[in-house]
Amino acid sequence: MSAEIISVGTELLLGNILNSNAQFLAQQLAELGIPHYFQTVVGDNPDRLKRAIAGASDRSNLLIFTGGLGPTPDDLTTETIAAFFATPLVEKPEIIEDIAQKFAERGRQMTDNNRKQALLPEGAEMLYNPVGSAPGMIWQPRPNLTILTFPGVPSEMRIMWQHIAVPYLKTRGWGQATIASRTLRFWGISESMLAETVSSFFDLQNPTVAPYANFGEVKLRVSAKAASREAAYALIAPVEKELRRLAGIDCYGADEDSLASVVGELLTATQSTLSIAESCTGGGLGQMLTAVSGSSAFFMGGIISYDNAVKEQLLGVESQTLEQVGAVSAIVAEQMASGVRSRLNTTWGLSITGIAGPDGGTTAKPVGLVYIGLAAADNVTSFEFRFGDRGRDWVRHVSACSALDQLRRQIVSSLSNLRGS
Amino acid sequence: MSAEIISVGTELLLGNILNSNAQFLAQQLAELGIPHYFQTVVGDNPDRLKRAIAGASDRSNLLIFTGGLGPTPDDLTTETIAAFFATPLVEKPEIIEDIAQKFAERGRQMTDNNRKQALLPEGAEMLYNPVGSAPGMIWQPRPNLTILTFPGVPSEMRIMWQHIAVPYLKTRGWGQATIASRTLRFWGISESMLAETVSSFFDLQNPTVAPYANFGEVKLRVSAKAASREAAYALIAPVEKELRRLAGIDCYGADEDSLASVVGELLTATQSTLSIAESCTGGGLGQMLTAVSGSSAFFMGGIISYDNAVKEQLLGVESQTLEQVGAVSAIVAEQMASGVRSRLNTTWGLSITGIAGPDGGTTAKPVGLVYIGLAAADNVTSFEFRFGDRGRDWVRHVSACSALDQLRRQIVSSLSNLRGS
Numbered sequence: 001m002s003a004e005i006i007s008v009g010t011e012l013l014l015g016n017i018l019n020s021n022a023q024f025l026a027q028q029l030a031e032l033g034i035p036h037y038f039q040t041v042v043g044d045n046p047d048r049l050k051r052a053i054a055g056a057s058d059r060s061n062l063l064i065f066t067g068g069l070g071p072t073p074d075d076l077t078t079e080t081i082a083a084f085f086a087t088p089l090v091e092k093p094e095i096i097e098d099i100a101q102k103f104a105e106r107g108r109q110m111t112d113n114n115r116k117q118a119l120l121p122e123g124a125e126m127l128y129n130p131v132g133s134a135p136g137m138i139w140q141p142r143p144n145l146t147i148l149t150f151p152g153v154p155s156e157m158r159i160m161w162q163h164i165a166v167p168y169l170k171t172r173g174w175g176q177a178t179i180a181s182r183t184l185r186f187w188g189i190s191e192s193m194l195a196e197t198v199s200s201f202f203d204l205q206n207p208t209v210a211p212y213a214n215f216g217e218v219k220l221r222v223s224a225k226a227a228s229r230e231a232a233y234a235l236i237a238p239v240e241k242e243l244r245r246l247a248g249i250d251c252y253g254a255d256e257d258s259l260a261s262v263v264g265e266l267l268t269a270t271q272s273t274l275s276i277a278e279s280c281t282g283g284g285l286g287q288m289l290t291a292v293s294g295s296s297a298f299f300m301g302g303i304i305s306y307d308n309a310v311k312e313q314l315l316g317v318e319s320q321t322l323e324q325v326g327a328v329s330a331i332v333a334e335q336m337a338s339g340v341r342s343r344l345n346t347t348w349g350l351s352i353t354g355i356a357g358p359d360g361g362t363t364a365k366p367v368g369l370v371y372i373g374l375a376a377a378d379n380v381t382s383f384e385f386r387f388g389d390r391g392r393d394w395v396r397h398v399s400a401c402s403a404l405d406q407l408r409r410q411i412v413s414s415l416s417n418l419r420g421s
Numbered sequence: 422m423s424a425e426i427i428s429v430g431t432e433l434l435l436g437n438i439l440n441s442n443a444q445f446l447a448q449q450l451a452e453l454g455i456p457h458y459f460q461t462v463v464g465d466n467p468d469r470l471k472r473a474i475a476g477a478s479d480r481s482n483l484l485i486f487t488g489g490l491g492p493t494p495d496d497l498t499t500e501t502i503a504a505f506f507a508t509p510l511v512e513k514p515e516i517i518e519d520i521a522q523k524f525a526e527r528g529r530q531m532t533d534n535n536r537k538q539a540l541l542p543e544g545a546e547m548l549y550n551p552v553g554s555a556p557g558m559i560w561q562p563r564p565n566l567t568i569l570t571f572p573g574v575p576s577e578m579r580i581m582w583q584h585i586a587v588p589y590l591k592t593r594g595w596g597q598a599t600i601a602s603r604t605l606r607f608w609g610i611s612e613s614m615l616a617e618t619v620s621s622f623f624d625l626q627n628p629t630v631a632p633y634a635n636f637g638e639v640k641l642r643v644s645a646k647a648a649s650r651e652a653a654y655a656l657i658a659p660v661e662k663e664l665r666r667l668a669g670i671d672c673y674g675a676d677e678d679s680l681a682s683v684v685g686e687l688l689t690a691t692q693s694t695l696s697i698a699e700s701c702t703g704g705g706l707g708q709m710l711t712a713v714s715g716s717s718a719f720f721m722g723g724i725i726s727y728d729n730a731v732k733e734q735l736l737g738v739e740s741q742t743l744e745q746v747g748a749v750s751a752i753v754a755e756q757m758a759s760g761v762r763s764r765l766n767t768t769w770g771l772s773i774t775g776i777a778g779p780d781g782g783t784t785a786k787p788v789g790l791v792y793i794g795l796a797a798a799d800n801v802t803s804f805e806f807r808f809g810d811r812g813r814d815w816v817r818h819v820s821a822c823s824a825l826d827q828l829r830r831q832i833v834s835s836l837s838n839l840r841g842s
């Protein structure tokens with residue numbers, strides 16, 4: 001029993017996109033304990049796709065296709081699979097109905113092109129796409145061979161995989177051994193520093209512990225293999241506990257947690273509210289906060305004070321200060337935080353001002369210099385960061401994360417002081 | 422004559438890493454005009470690697486391997502290729518010398534493991550690695566079949582490809598032609614609708630035209646093959662011109678353009694400025710605008726009015742209106758746009774209010790209902806969108822894009838009116 005991933009799309013052969021679908025599916029197959037020995041990439045070409053199907057169906061029992069399910073003439077994954085197994089295509093009324101309904105909801109007309117998406121090989125079932133118009137299929141063209149097809153759009157493919165394909169596969173006996181994992185998340189510590197602190201854990205066999213880092217965040221993935229999910233998590237739990245103890249406040253959460261969701265929980269737990277003032281991030285901090293569903297409970301809003309006039313008029317930053325020390329300074333960060341806090345009448349005010357680059361840096365104030373301001377009722381502080389000239393997107397991203405992290409540390413430490421006293 | 426990429430490494434099958442090497446090589450092959458129809462990923466396993474070599478050598482003339490050249494026992498790409506073509510391995514003194522010298526420079530001793538890296542099939546030449554210890558090889562195991570091997574470390578592979586493999590291939594008659602491409606970008610039209618409008622172009626052979634869609638954006642890629650880059654672009658130009666004519670205002674740009682960068686250019690060209698008011702996007706629109714380097718020339722700032730109190734106090738939205746028709750309404754969008762425009766004293770005011778979900782939807786106002794407000798000196802309008810319940814991230818993303826798109830259309834049409842009058 002083994003699976004094989006076949007990615008269909010000329011854009012992959014031209015190198016226009018990275019094959020992130022194959023990585024996602026590979027991780028998923030590993031977690032389900034389904035062996036997987038080959039991946040193929042092939043263009044939107046019927047003859048070559050048939051060659052790929054021939055090779056794959058000869059050596060694997062579960063073929064997972066992504067791409068080529070759209071409405072245009074170069075989308076021909078479904079019809080080529082049907083042709084390879086000499087099976088006629090039939091129109092599925094449930095797909096027509098689904099597409100028509102989705103188009104109606106968006107006030108659009110279904111075109112003849114979309115009708116093509118309702119054709120599946122005889123005997124195949126629709127693999128429902130809750131998001132886009134292109135459904136996939138589940139088909140057993142012959143005994144001991146299962147075919148799943150997914151659209152190439154990663155967000156659609158992932159939802160269909162997790163909500164429909166995985167439960168289907170489990171009922172068919174695939175994925176019985178389970179690999180479960182837990183990802184611990186860290187902010188404010190480098191990968192090498194964290195690796196030194198927890199180096200003894202990297203020799204463990206089950207669970208294993210592996211470090212990852214991207215965009216300023218460090219992660220430790222703890223993975224265990226066992227007969228059930230519960231048994232796997234039971235192996236993970238004591239290791240996670242010890243890792244958290246060693247890392248202390250640098251560990252901000254796990255798995256689906258984000259700095260924003262953790263800050264949201266802390267604000268909710270302390271019945272406090274937040275407003276923000278952003279300069280170089282231009283809305284990125286607000287976007288992170290409001291990416292959390294239900295964020296209206298703790299986040300009131302903010303001011304994007306990109307221009308200095310907005311800093312003065314809407315936040316009350318002093319023009320004299322701007323002239324004397326410039327917009328990228330500790331004192332302006334503090335005035336921004338205090339200003340937005342008092343105007344929006346919130347418990348906390350959080351601000352960011354910095355130089356994201358590529359232009360605007362000087363020797364005294366280089367690209368990557370960022371100040372975070374944090375205002376409470378009785379206190380206002382600021383924090384200086386030097387993130388370096390690592391690209392505008394990078395500086396903006398880590399600035400917003402660091403702002404959230406400073407607020408997180410402040411609330412966590414006030415909570416422990418409370419408990420300690 | 423066609424090439425094939427074979428990526429060797431169990432870490433790819435486990436999904437631990439993205440196959441960025443395959444994307445890089447695919448782009449390079451496209452630029453060189455070397456046809457390339459298949460990619461394979463296979464683990465560090467001799468039997469399965471032989472299967473992959475069998476399939477690839479049967480259909481392609483240039484096999485490009487990455488990975489499995491290191492010193493450890495699980496690195497077995499070279500020996501497996503040699504075994505497949507029944508050729509003995511021989512030790513290359515020049516490789517031994519090179520590795521010994523590199524180790525000496527770093528003050529390290531060469532180990533017996535490294536000796537393995539000096540073994541190549543009889544008749545193969547070393548493909549020099551100027552960076553790391555693992556060299557690759559160039560080999561013709563039989564007429565009309567060339568094999569190149571590269572280490573899996575992307576930085577080493579890329580240098581070896583560009584400095585050694587490409588010149589080698591060119592002297593052997595590969596890569597005489599060039600494929601260049603141009604991606605046209607569209608907003609406000611569905612993939613199927615656009616495909617119908619330009620369907621006759623999909624049959625072109627050189628250049629080819631192919632549609633793509635993701636996150637609400639539709640793209641047409643025009644690719645041409647010719648003897649030089651200039652000749653390829655000369656083939657693309659008339660097709661691009663005709664596609665732009667057919668698509669009209671729905672085509673907003675090409676290649677690296679974004680809706681925000683195009684809006685920025687239009688604002689700069691018309692010497693006008695922008696301020697924004699965001700509710701459901703919570704800063705996402707501001708983030709898009711400020712992702713454009715130099716955006717401070719046209720973007721003054723904005724107000725994230727997440728809470729209704731902020732809409733009233735900072736934007737002047739009437740509390741009576743909020744009570745009567747609710748925050749997600751055309752009139753509130755208009756009041757937000759006018760409010761931010763007058764407070765920040767800009768040419769344009771742009772606003773977004775909507776229901777991003779997953780909660781908060783009703784029958785009358787479902788998840789995905791979004792209003793965009795656009796205010797100028799003498800006029801304020803609004804636009805209603807129903808994006809559907811396709812996930813919070815999706816709704817927020819397409820809302821911000823649609824807001825930029827409405828402003829773009831407004832400026833473009835005022836410019837053409839100006840020209841027309």
